[in-house]
Amino acid sequence: MNKIKPKLIGVCMLAVWFVIVVAACSNQASDKTNQEGSREQQNQNEGGQEPQEVGYPEKLSYWVALNGNVSATMKSYNEIAAYQELEKLTGTKVEFQHPPQGQETDAFNLMISSGDLPDVIEHNWANVTRGPDQAIKDGTIIRLNELIDQYAPNFKKVLEENPEFKKLVTTDEGNIYVFPFLRGDEYLLTFNGLTIRKDWLDTLNLEVPETIDEWYEVLTAIKTGDPNQNGEQDEIPLFIDIKGTNLNLNNAFLGAWGITSMFYQIDGKVHYGPIQPEFKEFLTTMNKWYEEGLIDPDYAATDGKLKDAKVTGNVLAALPTYTGSGIGRYTELMKEQYPDFELVAAPNVVLNKGDRPLIGQKDFPFTGVGAAITGSNENPAETVKWLDYKYGEEGHILFNFGIEGVSYEMKDGYPTYTDEVMNHPDLPVTQAMSKYAIASFSGPFVQDRRYMEQYSALPAQKDAIETWMDTENDRLMPPISPTSEESSRYASIMNDVNTYYEEMINKFIMGVEPLDNFDSFVQTIKGMGIEEAIQIQQAGLDRFNKR
Missing domain, CATH: 3.40.190.10 (Periplasmic binding protein-like II)
Structure with a gap:
């Protein structure tokens, strides 16, 4: 038997060690690939399926303030004909949750702090403390960009055809956070x-x-x-x-x-x-x-x-x-x-x-009002598809004009409100209209100019819109x-400033406070930090202009 030389033994051991290292690296790479593949699959499950593979949700809980025109004759948005029709079309049963009228802001803040959230919250998110970007980071609501790309073809088309809308509904950090209420024509911005x-x-x-x-x-x-x-x-x-x-x-x-x-x-x-x-x-x-x-x-x-x-x-x-x-x-x-x-x-x-x-x-086409999907929603893709219906042609007509043959009739391609809306025997137009559609207030849809052309049908109303529109603005x-940090500081400053301002303005007008004290009024506001608030507004405006 030949003796194995020590040098040969060393070479063999090195070769074995190399094979073990390669195998280990291969296993680690395989594990990483599997993890990434699993993560990719998870992302697809959360928001990457093809639209046709996603149905409408069976049910939704939906928090929204009850508009006064609705509350005059109804107790819930479930009674509005457009939402009843939407339930027939999608099969989605919606539980509308309405805070007490006059207490909407307090009810919203209490709901958010409790963490007990519905599936959808319709609110003015521009006024939320620390802003919508922070609400996304906190998990209160979710980012919608990718979900819109894949499950909201109607709304996606609206944004592509109206770059101004997309600029308004996208935050400085690039997040789309609501299905917005959009005024769809310049004619609707002055009222x-x-x-x-x-x-x-x-x-x-x-x-x-x-x-x-x-x-x-x-x-x-x-x-x-x-x-x-x-x-x-x-x-x-x-x-x-x-x-x-x-x-x-x-x-x-x-x-x-x-x-x-x-x-x-x-x-x-x-x-x-x-x-x-x-x-x-x-x-x-x-x-x-x-x-x-x-x-x-x-x-x-x-x-x-x-x-x-x-x-x-x-x-x-x-x-x-x-x-x-x-x-x-x-x-x-x-x-x-x-x-x-x-x-x-x-x-x-x-x-x-x-x-x-x-x-x-003059208002902007979007001012922050819209329907956000919360972090508690277990079916975000299906909810996106449900919300998207309102931005399509049929949904647009439904939520602006209501039910064909009842609240409107199509005349030469023009959706014309019937006497049930325009000449109701017992209700003013706004309340009669609200029984069928939401065009006279707001919600996640694009408001139609043709609604206003009929709602403001009197010559004096049409003249008013044209007269008030005649300005630079x-x-x-x-x-x-504002960023979350700016928002907290801004709120702290403006709470004090607004309280003082509200106290003083009527005093000046009524003569309770001499106008000789105006300079003191200005200095007091400056002492409260208004110049810092101006800087925060300036920073926000600069970011907005760069979007």
């Missing part, structure tokens, strides 16, 4: 502004005012001229709608100075309206009008019912209001007792005759998304 009694102006031989000075002259004439011809000086020339920081309906006045009551931009630079010198000029004007009795002395304590009573009592001359619930509704309410009643839109106010208005009222801020 409120200043109105005035044209029949009273005719009585006094006056024209619709355009400038601040003309408004002063007209309001003074109304106060002293007895335009309602009852022999009493009971006319209220102007009602202003100032609720906290919401001067939106008063932008038609405040906008004359080129500012708003919150944040606005000029050439991409953010400003805060109430600390500008122009805001003092606005307050000075409002204070003068108030002291001379041109503004309703009880404006701050006037709710919707009392405001209605002043209009229908034939004592209120001018007010900011809406095309539908204002011009249309008041015209209907007044036609029997006061057949000459004519409420018309006034242009957004300017300082100098012939100037083009800088700021009025490029200073208005888009719906921006």
Whole structure:
């Protein structure tokens, strides 16, 4: 027997060691491949199946605030004909959960903090603390981009055909987080502004005012001229709608100075309206009008019912209001007792005759309202398919116009509301419409211009939209998304600022606080950190512009 030399033994041992290492590496690579394949398969199971392999969910729990037009005649969205039809088409039974009216924000926050979430939450997510991106990170809601690509062909087409929509519904971090409420036409973005009694102006031989000075002259004439011809000086020339920081309906006045009551931009630079010198000029004007009795002395304590009573009592001359619930509704309410009643839109106010208005009222196609799928939803792909139905042609018609042959008829390709909606014997148009569709408020669908063309059918309403649209509005801020860190700090600052602002604005207008103290008011707001809040808004605007 030959002896094996030590050198040969060493070579053999090295070869065996090499085979073992290679095998081990191969096994590790195989395990990694299997893990990655498993992860890929899991991703496919969660959101990567072909659309035809996914059905509609059997049931969904759906949290949404109950719109006032619906609650006037119904207890739940389950009673709206469009949702009843959707259940027939998809087989999905929806349990709508409606928070107590007037307590929606508190109920939402309590629900989120509890972690006991429904499958879908319809809400204004732009106002959520720390923003929608953080809500995704926290697992409260889920990112929808990939699910939309694979299970929402209708909504995906809407975004592809409307890049502006996609920019608005996508966060700075690239997340799409809701099936949004989208106003589908420029015509739908402007719907409120200043109105005035044209029949009273005719009585006094006056024209619709355009400038601040003309408004002063007209309001003074109304106060002293007895335009309602009852022999009493009971006319209220102007009602202003100032609720906290919401001067939106008063932008038609405040906008004359080129500012708003919150944040606005000029050439991409953010400003805060109430600390500008122009805001003092606005307050000075409002204070003068108030002291001379041109503004309703009880404006701050006037709710919707009392405001209605002043209009229908034939004592209120001018007010900011809406095309539908204002011009249309008041015209209907007044036609029997006061057949000459004519409420018309006034242009957004300017300082100098012939100037083009800088700021009025205009919304963006998307402002944050939409249906998000929560992290508790066990069937996200099926839910996406269900939500997507509303963005297709049939769903679009269903949720804008309701049931064919009942709430609308198709005439020469135009979905035309029937008398059941437009001339209901017992209900105003908004409430009658809400029995069948959701076009008159909001939800996850694209609002149709043809709804507004019929809803605002009166010549005065159509003229109002065109009149209020005639403004620049490029200073208005888009719906921006602060980061989670910015959001917390911003909320802390603005809670203090808004509380102080709300306390002071009516005092300035009513003369309780001398306007000589305006500089002190500005310094107090600056001391609360408003300049940091401006920086946060600026950062958000810069990111938005880069989307």
